[in-house]
Amino acid sequence: QVQVVEFGGGSVQAGGFLRLSCKASGRTFNSWNMGWFRQAPGKEREFVASITWNGRTDYAESVKGRFTISRDNAKNTANLQMNSLKPEDTAVYYCAAARLKPGSYDYWGQGTQVTVSS
Numbered sequence: 001q002v003q004v005v006e007f008g009g010g011s012v013q014a015g016g017f018l019r020l021s022c023k024a025s026g027r028t029f030n031s032w033n034m035g036w037f038r039q040a041p042g043k044e045r046e047f048v049a050s051i052t053w054n055g056r057t058d059y060a061e062s063v064k065g066r067f068t069i070s071r072d073n074a075k076n077t078a079n080l081q082m083n084s085l086k087p088e089d090t091a092v093y094y095c096a097a098a099r100l101k102p103g104s105y106d107y108w109g110q111g112t113q114v115t116v117s118s
Contacts, residue, residue, distance in 0.1 A: 002026050002107045006095045009112030012085055018114060020080040022095030024107070033098040034071060034078035035105055038091035038114075045094070049080060052102065063089075085116045 008020040022034065035050040049059045049069040057069050068081040078095060093114050096105035 002097065002099070004095050004097055004107050004109040006093065006109040006112040009093060009114050011115040011117065014085060014087055014116055014118050016085050016116070017081070017083045018085065020082065020093055020095075020112060020114070022078045022080075022109060024076050024078070024095075024097050026076070026097075026099075028099070029076040029097075030073040031099075033102050034069075035096045035098065036069060036078075036080045037094045037096060038089075039094070039111075040088075040091040043091075048093070050103075051078060082114070085114075087116050087118045090114060090116050 003025045006022050012018055031053050033052045036048040037045050038048050039045040047060055048063055049067055051057050051069045051071050066084045071078045092111040094111045095109040097107040098105045
């Protein structure tokens with residue numbers, strides 16, 4: 001059974017930074033695409049960033065230039081460095097794994113809260 005666990009959420013003032021990490025179990029992590037999503041109160045879950053098994057990245061327009069996704073296959077981790085945070089970045093952030101098909105995320109973490117105050 002694959003498990004995905006997020007770490008690193010918290011509270012920060014606008015303009016600050018946070019780094020989220022996601023650790024996934026599984027022997028074939030290096031073949032998975034990984035993604036970060038977020039859900040703000042009263043809103044639907046939205047895509048934030050993704051990284052393919054070979055390191056190609058994609059970002060939502062709202063976070064381009066501020067967030068950076070990376071991965072460490074030796075540690076089975078995917079990370080999200082979030083800089084220049086804004087109050088509208090406040091949400092629960094979820095890490096997800098797409099093991100078999102790009103864009104088809106089949107395992108999700110429990111989420112970690114990020115709160116940005118103005």
